[in-house]
Amino acid sequence: MSIFIMLDVGGTEIKGGVFDVSGALLGGIRNFQAKAGENPDTIFENFCHIISDLGGGFPKEKLEGIGMAFPGPFDYEQGISLMRGLNKYDQIYGMRIPEELRKRSRKLERVKILFRHDVEAFARGVYRFGMKKQQEKVLCLCIGTGAGSAFLENGEALKKKTEAVPENGWIYNSAFRDSILDDYLSVRGLKRLSREIMGEEMDGKRLSELCSEKNPGALKVYREFGKILYEGILPFLDSFKPQALILGGQITKSFPYFGEKLEKACKERSITLIMEENTSLRAMQGLLF
Structure with a gap:
């Protein structure tokens, strides 16, 4: 073996x-x-x-x-x-x-040694091992230190810039509001929102804890974050027209607090929404030769 x-x-x-x-x-x-x-x-x-x-x-x-x-x-x-x-x-x-x-x-x-971008590996891993039905076009987004992304067609990453796909399949440096998406769909974007709304910087884990306690400030932070996510991702859903959207990383655990608008947009477009918390396992599986 x-x-x-x-x-x-x-x-x-x-x-x-x-x-x-x-x-x-x-x-x-x-x-x-x-x-x-x-x-x-x-x-x-x-x-x-x-x-x-x-x-x-x-x-x-x-x-x-x-x-x-x-x-x-x-x-x-x-x-x-x-x-x-x-x-x-x-x-x-x-x-x-x-x-x-x-x-x-x-x-x-x-021994053969292979390298892949971590979000591409994650997307491929979910595509091969985490989807009930493999779809032709898949968009993957991981929100962490930044907005990591990958665009897949028939399981292979699209990296060439087109009208629907940014260079390398990376959305992080796409123009958004007064800067780029990475400044908003990231841990620092979430911290900035919490500072503006609650007067204190908080990470996703603490905000989720407060949301579970029905804290109005934390709930408002995530509602605003959900609007940003919807506004930032919608253009790619409409241009690339994926059949599935994968959301990865720890932040998916808090999706019920911020995902309503995005979930509705996916339903309206018949896009299967997949939440995958086990990012590392899928990334490793996506490295298989």
Whole structure:
């Protein structure tokens, strides 16, 4: 049986798991420290340690491939991080990750290593393993530190700019109100709203707790956030015309407090709305070769 080691690479932690060719998780998902602010040797040795740790219970000849889901900016074809000034992986800017890993571990010399944008990997994972019925056109949105997105057609990511799809399938830098979508559909956008309405910056978790207690200020913050989400996403629903919209990340847990307008818009357009909380699992499954 061939196995695949998959990593969802973040700036604070790296989540990893071992999968078989069918996409089944063999064991659980494990969390590791990212060490993203360290020097190159420490970063690459940490990757090798994680891969070795995850694959330790399996014969090394069974390892078919390694997949890594990375945020951008990144050269996914070559496996080169282009992150700089973000306080994560700055020290490995421009370095070829596969070469560096193979220098440090002979076990990886013949192993295929694949890289994908984290939201694209997530969208592909939901498409292949999280949908009751696969649809031709799918739009995926993950709201976290920013507005991550992916446009899929028959399971493949669309990256070429068209009238309906932005460059790379990324909506984050689309013009919106007085700046760009990323400033509004993000954790910082939510914090800004809470500061304006409640006089205090709060994250989604705290706002959800307050909403469950019927706090009027928190409920108003999420109502306003829901209007922004509706206004920001509607143009893409109308131009791309997806049959399904995937919403990912922790914020989906709070959808009942802000999703009414978007849910209604999807129903009017016969768009299946899919909420997927387990972003890391789906991202890893979306890395399968």
